[in-house]
Amino acid sequence: MIQVERLRKLYGALVAVENASFEVRAGEIFGLLGPNGAGKTTTIGCISGLLRPDAGSVRVNGHDVGADGFEARRSLGIVPQEIALYEELSAVENLEYWGGLYGLRGRELKERSREVLELTGLAERATEPVKGFSGGMKRRLNLACGLVHEPRVLLLDEPTVGVDPQSRVRLLEVIREQARAGACVLYTTHYMEEAETLCDRIGVMDHGRIIAQGTLAELRAMLGERDMLRLTGRFAPAAARRLLAENGGVEVVQAEESVLLCAVSDAPRRLPGLLSALAESGMEIRDVTLTQPSLESLFIKLTGKELRE
Amino acid sequence: MGALLVSLRKELRRYRRDPLGLAAWIGIPVVLAVLLFLLFGRGSPTPHGRVLVADQDDSFFSRMLAGAYSQGPMAEMLAVEAVTAEEGRRRMDRGEAAALVIIPEGFGKSFLDRAPARVEIVTNPAQSIVPRIVVEATAAMLDAAGYFQEAFGEDLESLPRGEAPSDAQVAAMAVAVNHTVRQAAKYFDPPLIDVETSAGEDESTDWGALFFPGLLYMAVLLAAGGMSYDIWREKQMGTLPRAASSPGSVTALLGGKLAAAVAVFLALGAAGVVGGAALLGLDARRPVLAVVWIGFSGGALYLLSMLLQVHASSYRSAAIGNNLAVMLLALVGGSFFPFELMPAWMAGIGMWTPNGWALLELRRLLSGGGDPMAALRAFALVLGVGLVCWWICVRRLRRAFLR
Numbered sequence: 001m002i003q004v005e006r007l008r009k010l011y012g013a014l015v016a017v018e019n020a021s022f023e024v025r026a027g028e029i030f031g032l033l034g035p036n037g038a039g040k041t042t043t044i045g046c047i048s049g050l051l052r053p054d055a056g057s058v059r060v061n062g063h064d065v066g067a068d069g070f071e072a073r074r075s076l077g078i079v080p081q082e083i084a085l086y087e088e089l090s091a092v093e094n095l096e097y098w099g100g101l102y103g104l105r106g107r108e109l110k111e112r113s114r115e116v117l118e119l120t121g122l123a124e125r126a127t128e129p130v131k132g133f134s135g136g137m138k139r140r141l142n143l144a145c146g147l148v149h150e151p152r153v154l155l156l157d158e159p160t161v162g163v164d165p166q167s168r169v170r171l172l173e174v175i176r177e178q179a180r181a182g183a184c185v186l187y188t189t190h191y192m193e194e195a196e197t198l199c200d201r202i203g204v205m206d207h208g209r210i211i212a213q214g215t216l217a218e219l220r221a222m223l224g225e226r227d228m229l230r231l232t233g234r235f236a237p238a239a240a241r242r243l244l245a246e247n248g249g250v251e252v253v254q255a256e257e258s259v260l261l262c263a264v265s266d267a268p269r270r271l272p273g274l275l276s277a278l279a280e281s282g283m284e285i286r287d288v289t290l291t292q293p294s295l296e297s298l299f300i301k302l303t304g305k306e307l308r309e
Numbered sequence: 310m311g312a313l314l315v316s317l318r319k320e321l322r323r324y325r326r327d328p329l330g331l332a333a334w335i336g337i338p339v340v341l342a343v344l345l346f347l348l349f350g351r352g353s354p355t356p357h358g359r360v361l362v363a364d365q366d367d368s369f370f371s372r373m374l375a376g377a378y379s380q381g382p383m384a385e386m387l388a389v390e391a392v393t394a395e396e397g398r399r400r401m402d403r404g405e406a407a408a409l410v411i412i413p414e415g416f417g418k419s420f421l422d423r424a425p426a427r428v429e430i431v432t433n434p435a436q437s438i439v440p441r442i443v444v445e446a447t448a449a450m451l452d453a454a455g456y457f458q459e460a461f462g463e464d465l466e467s468l469p470r471g472e473a474p475s476d477a478q479v480a481a482m483a484v485a486v487n488h489t490v491r492q493a494a495k496y497f498d499p500p501l502i503d504v505e506t507s508a509g510e511d512e513s514t515d516w517g518a519l520f521f522p523g524l525l526y527m528a529v530l531l532a533a534g535g536m537s538y539d540i541w542r543e544k545q546m547g548t549l550p551r552a553a554s555s556p557g558s559v560t561a562l563l564g565g566k567l568a569a570a571v572a573v574f575l576a577l578g579a580a581g582v583v584g585g586a587a588l589l590g591l592d593a594r595r596p597v598l599a600v601v602w603i604g605f606s607g608g609a610l611y612l613l614s615m616l617l618q619v620h621a622s623s624y625r626s627a628a629i630g631n632n633l634a635v636m637l638l639a640l641v642g643g644s645f646f647p648f649e650l651m652p653a654w655m656a657g658i659g660m661w662t663p664n665g666w667a668l669l670e671l672r673r674l675l676s677g678g679g680d681p682m683a684a685l686r687a688f689a690l691v692l693g694v695g696l697v698c699w700w701i702c703v704r705r706l707r708r709a710f711l712r
Binding site for chain 2: 045048049050070073074076078080081082083084085086088089093096097098100101102103105129145
């Protein structure tokens with residue numbers, strides 16, 4: 001349903017997306033994970049036809065976005081990062097507008113508007129102006145406007161930013177329902193937990209490149225069974241690398257004067273020895289954090305930094 | 310077409326939900342129009358002022374002079390009030406009247422005796438028009454009295470001094486005047502001058518016709534600027550890129566906005582023409598065509614304003630550029646001051662600004678002047694300019710503004 005091949009997008013000299021390739025199938029939720037500025041929104045922009053790629057190709061529902069943009073756009077439902085609603089209009093008027101742009105008319109439009117309002121829990125506030133809604137309600141309506149025309153392909157660009165936990169649960173449930181109904185969902189986020197619980201497959205993006213992709217299990221396998229050990233204090237980076245490398249089963253991911261990051265197998269057993277070795281060599285350890293294998297630790301391993309940096 | 314109608318409906322709903330936004334754009338010209346109405350009322354303006362007359366002589370001739378201020382056209386301009394000289398001076402000090410005329414004691418006798426007499430006029434320096442009218446009118450009346458004295462001096466000699474003439478004396482005076490006029494008539498009648506009478510145009514200033522169309526275009530300009538500025542709000546809200554990603558695309562979005570703007574201009578034009586006729590006596594000879602012209606030319610002004618918006622580099626520069634352009638065009642293009650009150654060089658420039666040119670066409674339509682072909686050419690020109698602006702706007706929106 002979505003095929004992105006060797007996508008490249010430049011903003012002047014800045015490379016926003018470089019050689020990105022992935023595919024999202026019908027009924028699948030594909031998570032595009034990365035920090036702010038990784039290139040997720042630019043990728044969504046190229047898929048939606050808003051941005052023209054400098055190289056590569058994008059196909060939506062079999063239609064090339066560049067050559068057959070109209071047909072490609074007809075299949076798309078877009079939920080942008082911003083709350084793209086008219087606040088002076090009511091919820092149902094917003095839905096009628098966005099549904100109308102996708103060709104829905106008359107009774108069908110009214111029926112679909114009613115359905116998505118019920119789906120997102122906004123039916124009771126349907127005729128109220130959006131400006132009186134809470135942030136979570138606006139987010140739900142933002143999603144509803146992307147669903148009203150029953151799109152076969154859904155592009156969701158960080159749709160849960162700033163949402164209360166209750167609304168987030170509801171939003172994620174609606175998205176799962178869309179996938180179960182056969183929609184192809186591309187979901188960008190920088191929330192690890194969301195990606196872990198929601199997505200069938202995940203692509204990890206950084207500096208415009210997809211640095212890893214696969215199912216959650218496949219990605220965890222890339223990390224192995226190793227825990228992520230994070231030490232803060234005062235270190236001699238070169239000496240620390242040498243010292244830790246002498247211990248089998250330790251991979252140094254990042255070594256700086258104030259931070260050491262290592263992937264450690266069987267960490268609980270090895271930890272006392274590692275800490276002693278570092279302390280004996282004159283390095284000062286202030287804080288120790290041990291993390292189980294997760295997307296977060298995978299991301300740290302792949303990029304050498306935390307996702308929210 | 311369907312997406313365009315959907316977009317139009319949405320825009321009209323937004324205007325209906327936020328009428329204060331529209332009112333803010335139209336408010337300034339409406340306030341100016343109301344002030345114009347309060348100042349001048351319907352049709353031509355007539356200066357009004359109060360004149361105090363202190364008749365210290367109280368003779369037949371002094372009463373004639375005092376009464377003259379309440380006669381003919383002066384009666385429409387001047388409210389005459391009899392006072393004593395002292396009271397008149399006190400009230401003039403308080404600025405309560407435009408002028409004080411003091412007719413001295415012995416004025417009537419001096420007139421009969423062909424002796425000099427001095428009529429004192431005290432004017433209010435805070436006013437300019439009415440005091441000048443009083444001075445000029447008094448001088449003219451005294452000149453006329455002098456000529457009358459020259460012509461009928463001997464007959465005037467027979468009138469009594471210091472008391473009102475009897476009916477018989479007035480009748481005798483009238484007969485004498487008539488006799489003299491008859492004698493003189495053979496020198497003047499038949500007249501040696503051929504007089505050709507033709508009905509000319511009323512050259513009195515119609516302030517409604519002069520100011521009101523300009524105010525209408527001020528409202529159109531402000532509304533065009535405000536409504537086109539909405540494209541930046543839509544960009545910031547994210548609704549513009551979202552619409553551009555739909556099959557309707559930016560063409561439908563812009564088309565809906567343009568159609569809604571034209572609907573607003575048509576409503577504004579209709580309210581303006583009807584209101585102008587009711588309040589200011591605006592004489593609209595082709596009202597329907599004038600309203601259509603306001604809608605049509607307003608649409609082109611909207612697209613010109615949109616051109617500025619989509620070429621601005623930021624939200625802020627768009628706002629500043631828009632305000633500057635609107636103020637400058639309103640100032641030079643005849644919206645603040647009619648071309649007739651501008652220096653010739655400025656009016657020459659202003660008439661070629663988009664709103665100035667449209668304003669002149671509106672005035673032509675309102676006055677019923679100009680041939681149909683000229684009106685057709687004006688509509689065609691606006692359509693051409695509008696299409697070019699539309700093409701550039703859509704291109705710019707797609708290629709740069711959204712990215």
